[in-house]
Amino acid sequence: MIAPGPEFLVLTGFLGSGKTTLLRDFLTRPEAADTAIIVNEVGEIGLDGALLREVGGDVAMTTLANGCICCQMGSDLTTTVEALLGTERPGDIPLARIVLETSGLSKPGPILRQLASLAQHRMRVSVLATYDPTRPPEIRDFEEAAAQWAGAHRIVVTKGDMVSPKRFAAASGEIGEINPLAEIVAEASREPAVSAAFAPPRPGPVTMPVPIAGKTRPHERLTSLLLRQEDVVAYDDLAAWLDNLAGFLGERLLRIKGLVRVRESEEPILVQSVGTLFSQPRLYRGGMPGDGGFLVVIARDAEAGEIGRVEPSLPFSLSRAPGRGGRSLRAEAV
Numbered sequence: 435m436i437a438p439g440p441e442f443l444v445l446t447g448f449l450g451s452g453k454t455t456l457l458r459d460f461l462t463r464p465e466a467a468d469t470a471i472i473v474n475e476v477g478e479i480g481l482d483g484a485l486l487r488e489v490g491g492d493v494a495m496t497t498l499a500n501g502c503i504c505c506q507m508g509s510d511l512t513t514t515v516e517a518l519l520g521t522e523r524p525g526d527i528p529l530a531r532i533v534l535e536t537s538g539l540s541k542p543g544p545i546l547r548q549l550a551s552l553a554q555h556r557m558r559v560s561v562l563a564t565y566d567p568t569r570p571p572e573i574r575d576f577e578e579a580a581a582q583w584a585g586a587h588r589i590v591v592t593k594g595d596m597v598s599p600k601r602f603a604a605a606s607g608e609i610g611e612i613n614p615l616a617e618i619v620a621e622a623s624r625e626p627a628v629s630a631a632f633a634p635p636r637p638g639p640v641t642m643p644v645p646i647a648g649k650t651r652p653h654e655r656l657t658s659l660l661l662r663q664e665d666v667v668a669y670d671d672l673a674a675w676l677d678n679l680a681g682f683l684g685e686r687l688l689r690i691k692g693l694v695r696v697r698e699s700e701e702p703i704l705v706q707s708v709g710t711l712f713s714q715p716r717l718y719r720g721g722m723p724g725d726g727g728f729l730v731v732i733a734r735d736a737e738a739g740e741i742g743r744v745e746p747s748l749p750f751s752l753s754r755a756p757g758r759g760g761r762s763l764r765a766e767a768v
């Protein structure tokens with residue numbers, strides 16, 4: 435009998451819903467020892483991979499940074515998985531699982547289709563999605579979010595420490611309306627939530643997600659901008675800019691993350707918001723990526739030019755594509 439291959443977990447969930455945090459927590463556990471991680475970063479400069487490396491120890495980690503893998507016809511994903519499976523392992527201990535952390539805008543359906551071409555490896559593929567109870571249920575109006583939850587076998591309610599028990603409990607009902615087939619993990623305490631999220635999947639066939647009717651253009655209303663830092667900034671200026679950006683964009687702001695060099699510290703500051711809710715900025719101990727400081731801003735129904743006009747003016751360059759633009763503030767789509 436051919437031995438089954440590793441478990442393959444597609445970790446999906448809307449922008450900022452807690453995928454990286456959940457995976458980081460799992461990686462600190464002994465049962466994560468024989469895990470390999472693939473991170474799909476939409477931006478050129480990956481932060482999720484860096485945050486996972488901070489805690490990941492010897493775990494094999496690969497970053498796929500050529501854009502959203504669900505939008506690619508022929509992707510690097512299958513090649514990467516083949517390479518992982520073909521790599522000699524210390525002590526010949528086989529990989530127990532591969533976790534693919536997708537970008538917050540990936541849809542699982544096309545990813546599962548790509549993985550289907552690896553059937554000979556007999557991997558047990560399943561989709562694990564995160565559900566952020568701090569965001570309103572209207573997030574499901576985004577076709578990406580709807581596709582993620584619709585395609586999930588297991589959905590984990592995250593951020594149990596950030597909402598009331600009532601709100602936390604209501605999330606399960608909302609999930610049930612979107613995907614009545616998914617197993618729901620709703621544990622407000624972190625430890626049991628992480629255990630249940632990464633527990634072996636219950637046996638059963640992997641099904642393709644139900645296609646969501648509607649727009650055909652992917653990510654139609656979303657703008658994803660890369661702001662590259664050209665000079666060090668004062669922390670107060672950065673804080674004022676983030677405040678003003680959040681005030682200006684309001685509900686249209688979906689996600690900010692990045693590492694910024696500030697005058698006050700040798701180490702960069704990790705900046706993160708989900709919607710307009712900012713996490714406490716903290717020093718990032720993993721070192722500055724080679725390309726220097728950056729911020730990724732993901733917004734709905736917003737133009738790069740509008741974001742470029744937010745005060746105070748900071749030494750970040752925005753460029754939409756090489757060769758276009760030519761203004762001091764250029765926008766680069768990520």
Ligand SMILES: Nc1nc2c(ncn2[C@@H]2O[C@H](COP(=O)(O)OP(=O)(O)OP(=O)(O)O)[C@@H](O)[C@H]2O)c(=O)[nH]1
Nearest residue numbers: 448449450451452453454455538592593594706713
């Ligand atoms: N308090 C609290 N904050 C959380 C929790 N999970 C995530 N966060 C915060 O929410 C923000 C987004 O979390 P991430 O884990 O980066 O979310 P993500 O889904 O990986 O984000 P993208 O990769 O951008 O889609 C970060 O600032 C986290 O620190 C949680 O359980 N509790």
